[in-house]
Amino acid sequence: TxxxxxxxxxxxxxxxxxxxxxxxxxxxxxxxxxxxxxxxxxxxxxxxxxxxxxxxxxxxxxxxxxxxxxxxxxxxxxxxxxxxxxxxxxxxxxxxxxxxxxxxxxxxxxxxxxxxxxxxxxxxxxxxLQPSSSTLLIILGLTSTLIGGWGGLIQTQLRKILAYSSIAHLGWMILVLQFSPSITLLTLLTYFIMTFSTFLVFKLNKSTNINTLATSWAKAPALTALMPLILLSLGGLPPLTGFMPKWLILQELTKQGLAPTATLAALSALLSLDFYLRLSYAMTLTISPNNLTGSTPWRGPSTQLTYPLAT
Missing domain, CATH: 1.20.120 (Four Helix Bundle (Hemerythrin (Met), subunit A))
Incomplete structure (x- = not known):
């Protein structure tokens, strides 16, 4: 690299x-x-x-x-x-x-x-490369935001959901790349922080699919309470951190006379928000069993160091 x-x-x-x-x-x-x-x-x-x-x-x-x-x-x-x-x-x-x-x-x-x-x-x-392939970048970016949103809707495996989330976020970055590289880098940094937090939580909870999220509350209550903030921030729900880059990108696209592109990108963000809401619901609003059998620990490791990641 x-x-x-x-x-x-x-x-x-x-x-x-x-x-x-x-x-x-x-x-x-x-x-x-x-x-x-x-x-x-x-x-x-x-x-x-x-x-x-x-x-x-x-x-x-x-x-x-x-x-x-x-x-x-x-x-x-x-x-x-x-x-x-x-x-x-x-x-x-x-x-x-x-x-x-x-x-x-x-x-x-x-x-x-x-x-x-x-x-x-x-x-x-x-x-x-961006000055020499502007139209192609817009096509790739818009296609990625739409397919990243649609693809994640039908998935139950967490890693596949995160893969489609990655595709959608890359699409947002590519859309604004030729107009404002600084916004692109801000979006990339925000995506890295939130994705790191999400992978870390899933690894601590040993979660692999949506069904296993139901026991997250029993294993790590404090971390599970904060996890919806990270997921909804990835989805771009205001006033969380992930909303700011998307709002700046929509403003820049509109300023460049690409209002239809900005509209389609905003609609694709709603698709992504849907499966983030589904993950949040599975973690916090489903009823976990009273006891956990097997070798799974009753409480996860200390999670104080991961609290700042939710913001």
Missing amino acids: TITFASSHWLLAWMGLEMNTLAIIPLMTQHHHPRAVEATTKYFLTQATAAATLLFASVTNAWLTGQWEIQQITHPLPSTMITLALALKIGLAPLHAWLPEVLQGLHLTTGLILSTWQKLAPFALILQ
């Missing part, structure tokens, strides 16, 4: 992306479960396809223009190919199908890394 951040040459950026991909594969397969191996294989094939496309596009650009600089992508063909390759790497719709399946097969800790840190390097390259 650091190599990609520091590079101005396409070959060096490509090498950084490949090192980033290869570094996480041992973490994905550390549990030696067949589902983890399957997820790792899907991830590797997807990333290899994106990397091959990226390398081919950068070589094509050098052949057509004689430039290897990242910010010197002026020809429309390599610009489009590079944008689509990076969209495939981070899981933007309609190139998103691999992300829910891969995340479902991973441990929550590895899934957190895949949902946050692994997106930084490709996103940094998209940030430098």
Whole structure:
């Protein structure tokens, strides 16, 4: 990731992306479960396809223009190919199908890394490309917000819900990228903090699907009481933290004369809010059993350090 951040040459950026991909594969397969191996294989094939496309596009650009600089992508063909390759790497719709399946097969800790840190390097390259592929970015962003909202409605597995949440949030960032990179970075930071909090709570409660959320209150009452704030903040419900970036993005899109795009994005936020409400309901308003049988601890570990994450 650091190599990609520091590079101005396409070959060096490509090498950084490949090192980033290869570094996480041992973490994905550390549990030696067949589902983890399957997820790792899907991830590797997807990333290899994106990397091959990226390398081919950068070589094509050098052949057509004689430039290897990242910010010197002026020809429309390599610009489009590079944008689509990076969209495939981070899981933007309609190139998103691999992300829910891969995340479902991973441990929550590895899934957190895949949902946050692994997106930084490709996103940094998209940030430098944005002037040359503005229309394509709007299409990818709007498609991601809509599919991220619709896809999460029918899911019961928490990791798949978080995957569609990631797709939707990336769509919001891509929509405003070319108009206000500062708002994009603010949205990215907010998303990272809230996603880290969500994965941490699910890991502490050992939750994997919506049905297991019903026992969260018995295991960690204080943390479960705060968890709806994090989930609804992810959904963008005012006046929580997650509402501010979405409001700024809608304002910027309207200012740029993209009111229809802003309207569709706002409607897609309602779809996302629906499954966050469903998770909040399952955690706090369903009746948990009076006792918990088996090896599950009656009370989770101390959660005082996680209280600030709810804000």
